[in-house]
Amino acid sequence: MKTVEQSKTCGICDQAKYRGIHLYNLFICCECEQKMIHTEPKQEQYQYYLNKLKNINQPKLYS
Numbered sequence: 001m002k003t004v005e006q007s008k009t010c011g012i013c014d015q016a017k018y019r020g021i022h023l024y025n026l027f028i029c030c031e032c033e034q035k036m037i038h039t040e041p042k043q044e045q046y047q048y049y050l051n052k053l054k055n056i057n058q059p060k061l062y063s
């Protein structure tokens with residue numbers, strides 16, 4: 001059998017990438033991972049990433 005490397009869709013940039021990390025059920029490509037690391041909390045972009053990350057493991061709260 002041939003080993004086919006599957007691309008995954010990055011949860012941040014929505015592009016199909018081969019390399020990246022898994023954060024819970026979200027796949028983050030290397031580029032976005034690096035960008036996130038170098039983004040400071042005061043930058044607008046940081047909120048964008050945070051919003052994306054909020055989609056991970058959303059706890060179901062019943063009030």
Ligand SMILES: [Zn+2]
Nearest residue numbers: 010013029032
């Ligand atoms: Zn990405």
